[in-house]
Amino acid sequence: MTPTGRLGYRAKEFTHRLWDKVQEDEVFFMAGAVAFNLLVAALPLLLLGVGLTGYVLSAQVSDPVGATVGLVVGVLPPGTGFDVAALVSGIVTAALENRTGFTALGALFFVWLSTRLVSTVRTVLREIFDIGQDRGIVGGKLFDMEVVLIGVALLTLNLGVTVSLEAARDLGVGLLGLGDAVVGIAERATGFVISLASIWALFLGIYRYLPARRIPWRTAVVAASFSAVLHETLKYGFSWYVTEVANYSTTWGNLATVAVLFFWIYYEAVVFILGGEVAQVYTMRKARSVQAGILLRSGG
Secondary structure: OOHHHHHHHHHHHHHHHHHHHHHHHOHHHHHHHHHHHHHHHHHHHHHHHHHHHHHHHHHHOOOHHHHHHHHHHOOOOHHHHHHHHHHHHHHHHHHHHOHHHHHHHHHHHHHHHHHHHHHHHHHHHHHHOOOOOOOOHHHHHHHHHHHHHHHHHHHHHHHHHHHHHHHHHHHHHHHHOOOHHHHHHHHHHHHHHHHHHHHHHHHHHHHHHOOOOOOOHHHHHHHHHHHHHHHHHHHHHHHHHHHHHOOOOOOOHHHHHHHHHHHHHHHHHHHHHHHHHHHHHHHHHHHHHHHHHHHHHHOO
16 A cells, blocks of 8 residues: 555544544533533632732733733634624723722632532543543632633733733834834734634643643643644634625624624533544554554464
């Protein structure tokens, strides 16, 4: 068999195994569960995150609301950002003006609601990676709360790093005297790199550390890389669709925006689960190849 033929055969075999696992694990059903719990936890997450990061951002930038909104909306497709940005901006502004109350309220609701989200993600990962053991009810709840606190800390760190990079970029532009065209290209490139690196690191941490059994680094890297690249690629494809193809009448206005946002959250859940499925199929296929090689060399 020629190298091209072998490559085609392997690709066909991999696709067939992946399709079987996707059907076996009921990926689209699991994605619905993750998307629902993410929607339930979204508002408390925003309240708690903004309440805590507001202290950091207020000391570093003159417009902490804009910085926070930019980070949140940056995950969404560019074409859907305007209305969502206005909505998020209103919530963030209110949270910063009533920081103490919103932080307490966010902490009360977010910790409990987000533990349900983390628990759902853990269950999904257990299915994806075929893990038998679990952390139990009490241990699982404590672990979920720990993940929530770490997530808020990472959000604060992400915001601080983003603000620092933007300040360094502005300083460099001023010293070098670069033109508007060069600055525009640099901003787009920097934004893409930061967005890709952030989502990749987020996926890597989730795949690696959330399951009850630690996932091998190679498997976690494959899953995170697949999900991050697919996220960024289809993010702009989805943006092109909603801005150039879809036709939303004025009558539907905000309802269409909400529907688009809901669909995007569901799509993100599908991407996350599919990345894990691809990595698991890849790992199991590689393990079978290694075992077959050992048996062949031993004469079994």
